[in-house]
Amino acid sequence: MKFDDVLCPFCGCLCDDITVTAEGGRVTGVDNTCLLGTSKFLGDNRLKNPIMRTDDGWKDVTYDEAIASTLDALLEADRPLLYGWSGTHGEAQCIGVHMAELLGAVIDNTSSVCHGPSILAIQEVGHPGCTLGQVKNRADVIIYWGCNPTEAHPRHMSRYTTYADGYFLDNAFRDRTVIVVDVRRTETAELADVFVEIKPGGDYAVLSALRAMVRGRDEMIPDSIAGVSKEQLRHIVEICKNAKFCAVFFGVGLTMTRGKYKNVRNAIELVDELSRHTKATITPMRGHFNVYGSNEVNTWMSGYPYAIDFCRGIAFYNPGETTAVDILARKECDAALIVASDPAAHLPSKCIRHLANIPVVQIDPYPNMTTAFCNLQIPVAVSGIDAEGTAYRMDGVPIRLRKVLETEYPTDTMLLGRIYEAMMEVRGR
Amino acid sequence: MMRVLLEVKPRKKPLLPIEAECITPASFLEERDLTVWKGNRELMLSNVFNVSVTGEVDSVDGVEVVLRGETSRIKRVGEYMEGGRIIIEDDIGMHCGNFMSGGRIEVHGNAAAWLGREMRGGEIICHGDAGDYCASGYRGEKRGMRGGRVEVCGNAGDFAGEHLSGGSLIIHGDAGDFPGVEMRGGEIMIFGDCTRACGNMTGGRCHVFGTVHEMLPTFRNMGEVVHEDTGQVLTAFRGDVANRGKGNLFVGNYQYME
Numbered sequence: 008m009k010f011d012d013v014l015c016p017f018c019g020c021l022c023d024d025i026t027v028t029a030e031g032g033r034v035t036g037v038d039n040t041c042l043l044g045t046s047k048f049l050g051d052n053r054l055k056n057p058i059m060r061t062d063d064g065w066k067d068v069t070y071d072e073a074i075a076s077t078l079d080a081l082l083e084a085d086r087p088l089l090y091g092w093s094g095t096h097g098e099a100q101c102i103g104v105h106m107a108e109l110l111g112a113v114i115d116n117t118s119s120v121c122h123g124p125s126i127l128a129i130q131e132v133g134h135p136g137c138t139l140g141q142v143k144n145r146a147d148v149i150i151y152w153g154c155n156p157t158e159a160h161p162r163h164m165s166r167y168t169t170y171a172d173g174y175f176l177d178n179a180f181r182d183r184t185v186i187v188v189d190v191r192r193t194e195t196a197e198l199a200d201v202f203v204e205i206k207p208g209g210d211y212a213v214l215s216a217l218r219a220m221v222r223g224r225d226e227m228i229p230d231s232i233a234g235v236s237k238e239q240l241r242h243i244v245e246i247c248k249n250a251k252f253c254a255v256f257f258g259v260g261l262t263m264t265r266g267k268y269k270n271v272r273n274a275i276e277l278v279d280e281l282s283r284h285t286k287a288t289i290t291p292m293r294g295h296f297n298v299y300g301s302n303e304v305n306t307w308m309s310g311y312p313y314a315i316d317f318c319r320g321i322a323f324y325n326p327g328e329t330t331a332v333d334i335l336a337r338k339e340c341d342a343a344l345i346v347a348s349d350p351a352a353h354l355p356s357k358c359i360r361h362l363a364n365i366p367v368v369q370i371d372p373y374p375n376m377t378t379a380f381c382n383l384q385i386p387v388a389v390s391g392i393d394a395e396g397t398a399y400r401m402d403g404v405p406i407r408l409r410k411v412l413e414t415e416y417p418t419d420t421m422l423l424g425r426i427y428e429a430m431m432e433v434r435g436r
Numbered sequence: 437m438m439r440v441l442l443e444v445k446p447r448k449k450p451l452l453p454i455e456a457e458c459i460t461p462a463s464f465l466e467e468r469d470l471t472v473w474k475g476n477r478e479l480m481l482s483n484v485f486n487v488s489v490t491g492e493v494d495s496v497d498g499v500e501v502v503l504r505g506e507t508s509r510i511k512r513v514g515e516y517m518e519g520g521r522i523i524i525e526d527d528i529g530m531h532c533g534n535f536m537s538g539g540r541i542e543v544h545g546n547a548a549a550w551l552g553r554e555m556r557g558g559e560i561i562c563h564g565d566a567g568d569y570c571a572s573g574y575r576g577e578k579r580g581m582r583g584g585r586v587e588v589c590g591n592a593g594d595f596a597g598e599h600l601s602g603g604s605l606i607i608h609g610d611a612g613d614f615p616g617v618e619m620r621g622g623e624i625m626i627f628g629d630c631t632r633a634c635g636n637m638t639g640g641r642c643h644v645f646g647t648v649h650e651m652l653p654t655f656r657n658m659g660e661v662v663h664e665d666t667g668q669v670l671t672a673f674r675g676d677v678a679n680r681g682k683g684n685l686f687v688g689n690y691q692y693m694e
Contacts, residue, residue, distance in 0.1 A: 086452055086475030111476025130576035131618075208650070209693050211635060215654045218678040224654075227677060231694045232653050265613060269635060276636075276679070318476045319455070325575060327549060327568065328530055338451040339509075341475075 010411045015044040016094075016391025018160050019293030019401030020167075027411045034392065034411065041161035047392075053372045053416075054386035070417065073385045074426055077344070080366040080382070082433060084342035086318060087112040090331045091348030093295035096396020096408055099419035100297075100304040103346060104315075106427050109434060113316045113340065116301040117294070117348050119330040121259055124268035125291045126302060126312050127326060131268075132275050137254070137288040138402045139167045144174040145286075148250035150186045152274065153210065153260020154292045157194035163292070168254070169198060184246055188213075189260060201243065208265045209233020213240070214273035220244045221280045248284045255289040262291075293401035295348070296391070300399035335361045345369040347390070347419065351376035370422060387419050394418035437500065438493045440464045442485040444505030449474075453529060454484055457512040461499035461520025461539060464489060496520045496539070503528070508548065514541050517558065530567070533560050536584070549593065555603065557584040568593035568612070571605045581605065581622065597624045600640060616642045619683065637676050637683035644687045645670070651690040654678040661686065 013025040027048060028036035037048045057073035058065045068076070081087050089107050092100050093116050107114035118126065142149070149168045156163040164170055173179045187199035188210075196202040205213055213235055216228050221244055230237050247253050255278055261270045274289060281287035293299050302312035309315050311324035314331070327333055331350070334340050335358035342365055351359050352375065363380040370385050371377070378384055388394035393414035399405050417425075442459065456472040458481065463470055470481040481487060493499060499520040503513065508527035517536040524532075527545035537556040542563075549567035552560045554574060566588040572595055573580035580599035588596075591609035600619040607615070610628035617632075620639045629646035634655075645668060655675035663670050663686065670686040 084475075085449065085477055127575060131578075206693060211632065212650065212652055212693055215635065215652055215676065215678040219654045222677075222680075224677050227654070227656055229653050229692055229694070233693045266632070269614060269617060273636070273678075319473055320476075339453055341449060341452065 010409065013409050013411060014391055014398070014406055015040055015047070016296045016389070016398065016408060017041075017044045017047045018296055019299060020160050020163055021296055021398055021400040021406055022162050022166060023406060029411050032412060032414075043161060050373065050389070052374065053389075054374060054384060057383065057385040060382045068383075070385070070422070070425075073383060074422075074429060076383050077368045077385070077426055078429055078433060080342045080368055081110055081112070081344060082430065084110075084112075084340070084366075086334075086340045087342045087344065088331060088334055088340040089114040089344045089346070090350060091117065091346040092301045093117040093298035094347035094390065095419040096297060096390045096394065096398055097300045097304050097405075098396050099346070099390075099423050100301050101308065102420065102423040102427050104305060104308040106423065106430065107315065107317045108309075108320075108322075109427070109430055109436070111318045111320060113314070113318065113329055113331075113334060114305070115314045115329070115331040115334075116298060116305070117353070118298050118302055118313045119326060120263070120332060120353055121294050121298065122262055122291045123313055123326055123330065124262040125257075125271045127268035128271035128275055131272055132279070135275065135278050135282060135288055136290055136402065138404055139290070139400065141252075142254040142288070142290070143167045143171045144176070145252040146173070146250075146254035146288075147176060147182055148184045148186070148246055148253040150188065150247075150253065150255040151195055151199075152188040152255060152257040153190075153262075153264070154256060154258025155189070155193040155195045156256070156292065157198065159258070159294070160292055163256075164195075164198070168256075184250075186243060186246065201239075201246070203235055203239060203243065206234040209235070210261055210264065210270045211266045211273055214270065214277050216240055217244060218273070218277050218280050221248065221277070221284070247281050247287070250285050250287075253278075253281055253285060253287040255287070256292050257289065258292040259294075290402055297398040299401060299403060300397065300405070303399055303403070303405075332358055335359075340365065342366045343368070345371070345377055345381065346423070347371060349375040349377050351379060370419065372416070385422060386416060387422050388414045388416040390419065394420075396420065437498050438464065438489065438491040440499065440501045441488045441490075442481075442501065442503050443488075444485055444503075444507055444510070445483075447484070450506060451509060453509045453511050455511050456481075456484075457515040457534075459501060459503070459510075459513045459522070460515065460517040461501055461522065462496045462518060464499055464501065465493070465496060508545075511548075514539075517541070519558075527564070533558075533586075536560075546590070547588075551588075552581055552584070552586040554579070555581045555584045555586065557603075559584060560586045562586075562588045562590070565590035565609070566592045566596070566607075568595055569598060570596040570607075571600060571603070572596070572598035579620070591628065596626075597622070597642075600624065610646070611644075615644075616640070616683075616685075633687070634683060634685050635676060636679045636681070637685070638679055638681040639683050641684045642686070643670065644685070647689040647691065648687045649691055650693040651687070652676065653692060655685055 026038040309322040316329040367381040369381040391408040393412040395410040496519040511529040515534040546564035571581040582602040594612035601621040611630040616634040655673035658672040
């Protein structure tokens, strides 16, 4: 059976033009996906049932036993951590926040190791953003700063920027100017009209210089900043000021290098400065397909986008203190529930060592690196393949994930709902 | 004079943080139950500390609270403190002296992050190192420390004095990255080195007697001046021009990231 206009549940692009062929309870073919999306749709080796670690190795358990064991681990903990959430749909994320509040837990999502700093910067100075549709149809200058969409968001350039036809651009490919700023000549840099090679850690200084130059204060700027000549900076300023619509995209090259949110703040303030001359916007290149959704759900439910500490019954937020990386590195939690992410593949080894020493329950369809030390893994349906729900694209547009397979696996919403109900019963609520 | 000795008891999970904003001199003036939080459990103060109180006073200024033992995970000590004295014999956890407006806190070990966060008055002396965000503001807060004095005898972490808008921050050792970032008032003195001082500053004064590495290119060089107290020749800068700032930055040496 063929399904058209399916959403790809891989990266923040949330491409919505995928054709999926499904036969015999599995996906047999996909069209329009990139390599990353293809591997997600055709993914194999799912866990067949919940597995629990024992002294003699893994033991198959039922969902009821798995839920009972999860309750034991989380209800006994003084400071449980609920981490992940970016690879599932919004409805499941809602239950996660309710669960954190009931448990007095810390709930954090993967943005604390990707675009969390972008949110901190936005909280300081706001977000002059727009939808990707606006960029596609209007932007004649595109800046990719500290990101490499060719490899991380492979269809971004063909759907929204360089190779996408735009309503207000006669010849989009030729009319758009693409500037890439990065510490190395990436695949994306090869496709750029202007490539700016910057020294690692030099983003803030270059952004400050650009802001001053946009304001006409270029006489005070040194001849070279972080490996970039003043002449090249002047060229970029001219391109941006003469643009009809300048769209800046940035990635973890800006958010996860020294200065973190200050880099992003400076980039936003550059966009503000450019907006005195032309239309300019800025958009983070979000990674997981629904990490933006996780921030949205957390914010509408608790007031904060990630790293929320419910230990005292009210929401407290302080990245650096309540973020998963910091809590784990300081060994400040005594149990963890991992949902729809693989911390062992992304967090520093110090954090993983602590996770290996506390009770960890993982909810994920596939065995992954976290399986190597978790105490219990419960398989669920894959959001966007055999579970539907809501996801948010990198520009904040919510889109409904479709379901292309019937399944016997519970969805994240069903499983988390059962765990939450059992918790409420134990707590007498 | 009233002396309160709080000695940390051995704990089963010693790495879990304890939130103890009740530990201020004023809390011990009247007899009432004081509680702290260990994760999601609320505990009596006496479950975590051996508490001994000697002497009686009428005013908070006569109260001295001494913390003894493993206190590096005790957070929010001295929050909203208005007077009296707190002496911490070893390291102290995050947010020590949050919003304090009077009195004195003395830390004999190191202080974790957010020491003197959004402090309004009083004095904090840290004999060891201070963590990140010393005398800064909370996330998204436009004003950090507003008054009082924080003195760090060792080094300070990154973002010291972020959003500083009043008072003085003195760091005898090195400061990390971005001291005085977004500062709009007040004074910072750094006797060692740092990197990227005072990015986006709009006001206030910052002296760095050592070297500023990766000096930001958007500060206007105003020439050399002699510092009155030390006699050291410093280069004066004004900025941050990127932010239309009118802050004053004085540095012993500086290097751009070329």
